[in-house]
Amino acid sequence: MNFKSDKFTYKAYTYTSSTSGVKLGDISIKLEKQSDGSYNVPADKVLIKVHAAALNLFDVKLYNLAVWPIHYFTGKRGLGEDYSGKIVAIGSKVKSAGKFKVGDLVQGFFVGFVPNGTFSEYILVDTSVKTEGEFTHVVKNLSLTDACSWPEVYGTVNRITAGLDLKDKKILVLGGGSSIGRYLIQYLKLEGAREIYATASSRSAALAKELGAKGTIDYTKGSILNPVLELVHKSEPFDIILDCVGGNELFPKITDILPKSGGHYNTVVGDSTATKLSISKIRLHLGSVRRAKSSDNNKLPYSYKFLLGHFEPGWIERGKQLIEEGKLKPFIDRYYKFSELEKGLAYLEAGKVSGKIILKVEED
Known part of the structure; x- marks a missing residue:
């Protein structure tokens, strides 16, 4: 991905309080100037274009917790942790490690929330932060859309x-x-x-x-x-x-x-x-x-x-293996368009879900 300046802007859903509502707006991230004059993401980071994201009940609970005075301290936040998508830019340190490259299709678990979660056109993943850097190449036996359905569960x-x-x-x-x-x-x-x-x-x-x-x-x-x-x-x-x-x-x-x-x-x-x-x-x-x-x-x-907090080391590779071997069967209830996030959240909170709800950030 060719960047023209030190700022990259995209659309993401965020909120400031449980009464203000979840809103789609612009998010900007800072890029670094390289020795050749071009711009790229920082050395430890990976920019992923989100294809799909799964809704979790935790998203609703977190949003409902944003009441005064809590939201005064947390500020603007995003929603969403599960995602699948394509790597569009990769930092020098991640590139030299050799595991990932631009163009790779991945799915993962991202607890960034600031400036945005995975209900977003892009996410900037910091591989040095455990709760952000847990992603792997997409499973072979699921579509890219459905691949976002399993990491959190x-x-x-x-x-x-x-x-x-x-x-x-x-x-x-x-x-x-x-x-x-x-x-x-x-x-x-x-x-x-x-x-x-x-x-x-x-x-x-x-x-x-x-x-x-x-x-x-x-x-x-x-x-x-x-x-x-x-x-x-x-x-x-x-x-x-x-x-x-x-x-x-x-x-x-x-x-x-x-x-x-x-x-x-x-x-x-x-x-x-x-x-x-x-x-x-x-x-x-x-x-x-x-x-x-x-x-x-x-x-x-x-x-x-x-039990709150981090997952056990190596969990995402183990999960990928079990799904590819057919030992774990994913369940998906329904899909919503990117513009229909509020409908998806309302359906989730109604408590009649039978499997994962998937937000299609990009249409197949």
């Missing part, structure tokens, strides 16, 4: 299971019908889990079983506590609980559900299932943090982890 599966011995374990998945839950059930089966049970609505139950769940609990019929206890009383406690959706229904009887000593409860959501901020929801999240701290200090009879 597989990365979350990698995070929620990190350090756990899954082989021959009895495992409960909370949120088996969610995008993460679908990947998680498949992954647990691959890793040799003995029995997998999952919470799922009636419309997702058959799929959860097809993917590897031995049985399901319909969370739409009321509290899941008694059905979970029934599964325990019929045989034995669960070794591991993996929570993709949030909630705290099981904790009043958690020492009956998990083994008397040992057992693991890992969550990537915490106690709150809400997408909007309120005092009560903040208290629920603080409860999750306190429980995790108690676990770290060995004050609980089981291990509790509220």
Whole structure:
């Protein structure tokens, strides 16, 4: 890509607060003058033209958190983490490493947000920053559009299971019908889990079983506590609980559900299932943090982890391999045009999603 000056401008969706709305506008990035007088991205950076981006519930939660006084400190931010696209410019240090070149098709996970996320015509990826530099060549068995559908969900599966011995374990998945839950059930089966049970609505139950769940609990019929206890009383406690959706229904009887000593409860959501901020929801999240701290200090009879932050090293290459080998099946619900982002976010927040929602930044 030939740049004429030290500034490159493109369109991206950003917001300043949850009341101002998500707006499409101009974003400019700074380029560096080279020894030959041309301009290029900095040495550690890669400019990617975004072809498609996947919507995640985290996008909605992050947007809804932008209330006063939080938005006063965060300023203008973007949305979107998953993407697929083409490298159009590459810094000298990245080029010399030899793994990527201009023209390569890639997919990845980008938590930039400033000045923009992946709901954007371009993203400037800093390969020296772990949360930005996690991308790889596009998988061979998906279209470039669909390739954006898997990095965040597989990365979350990698995070929620990190350090756990899954082989021959009895495992409960909370949120088996969610995008993460679908990947998680498949992954647990691959890793040799003995029995997998999952919470799922009636419309997702058959799929959860097809993917590897031995049985399901319909969370739409009321509290899941008694059905979970029934599964325990019929045989034995669960070794591991993996929570993709949030909630705290099981904790009043958690020492009956998990083994008397040992057992693991890992969550990537915490106690709150809400997408909007309120005092009560903040208290629920603080409860999750306190429980995790108690676990770290060995004050609980089981291990509790509220997992936020980075994915495990090498996760994206491992995910690519599993998808290319057909061992993990991606699920896509629907597509929206770049101009239809607000419709996509509204559909996502409605809570009836069956797979990933993809924003087509470029039409195929």
